[in-house]
Amino acid sequence: MDGIDLMVKEHEYIKEGIELTRKACLKIVDENFVDTSFFNNALIFFRNYADKHHHGKEEEILFDYLKEAGGDLEKNLINAMEIEHNWGRLLLQDLEKALDEYNKGNKAAKLDIIGNAVGYTNLLVRHIDKEDNALFKHSKNTLGPNKLEEFNNQVDKFENSSENQANRDKYIKLLENLKQKI
Numbered sequence: 001m002d003g004i005d006l007m008v009k010e011h012e013y014i015k016e017g018i019e020l021t022r023k024a025c026l027k028i029v030d031e032n033f034v035d036t037s038f039f040n041n042a043l044i045f046f047r048n049y050a051d052k053h054h055h056g057k058e059e060e061i062l063f064d065y066l067k068e069a070g071g072d073l074e075k076n077l078i079n080a081m082e083i084e085h086n087w088g089r090l091l092l093q094d095l096e097k098a099l100d101e102y103n104k105g106n107k108a109a110k111l112d113i114i115g116n117a118v119g120y121t122n123l124l125v126r127h128i129d130k131e132d133n134a135l136f137k138h139s140k141n142t143l144g145p146n147k148l149e150e151f152n153n154q155v156d157k158f159e160n161s162s163e164n165q166a167n168r169d170k171y172i173k174l175l176e177n178l179k180q181k182i
Contacts, residue, residue: 003155004136004148007057011128014050017042017175018121023182025114034110038181039099039117041174043092049171050124051092053164055085058131061154062139069142077135084127091120 024038058081066074098112143151158164 001152001156001159003057003061003152004140006155006159007054007062008132008136010049010054011132013172013175014046014054014124014128017045017050017178018124020175020178020182021117021121025117027182028110028114034102034113035181036099036103038178039095039113041178041181042117043096043099045171045174045178046088046092046120048167049175051085051089053168053171057155057158059085061151061158065143065147065151066139069144069147073138074142077138081127081131081135084123084130088120088123088127091116091123095120 020038021042024035024042028034063078063081066078095113095116098109098116101109102113140148159168
């Protein structure tokens with residue numbers, strides 16, 4: 001399996017989650033309705049599929065190969081990606097806090113729900129573009145065939161563990177369920 005191609009494909013699922021989340025935000029604006037169940041499930045999807053599953057492969061596998069193979073450019077690329085990963089985690093944390101505040105009766109928390117959800121989705125759109133058009137292409141060029149084969153084997157091992165297979169399927173199914181809610 002080509003690990004880079006797989007991660008590009010995973011972006012398609014993440015983009016679906018982005019579009020659904022933006023629609024849920026628009027529903028708050030247009031209908032004055034906060035679907036807290038949708039947002040809580042979106043948090044689960046983004047934290048587990050986009051971050052733990054997808055970013056996990058980048059942080060635990062790809063970045064290690066790039067650090068080994070590269071120099072300052074690779075270190076700077078990795079630092080930029082890790083900063084964005086952490087920024088996304090912060091936005092999800094703040095979205096969760098806003099949902100908690102809304103559930104406690106703070107109606108003004110709708111602003112923070114929208115702000116953090118839209119901020120996160122905007123971050124991801126730009127992040128995905130950087131990965132697909134810069135990081136992943138650069139990785140293929142930098143690693144060379146032998147290291148790419150090693151990387152692909154590590155991704156296969158990660159993907160084929162029974163836990164990761166079950167989780168991947170679970171979160172893709174959760175995404176399908178979210179489509180039904182919007």
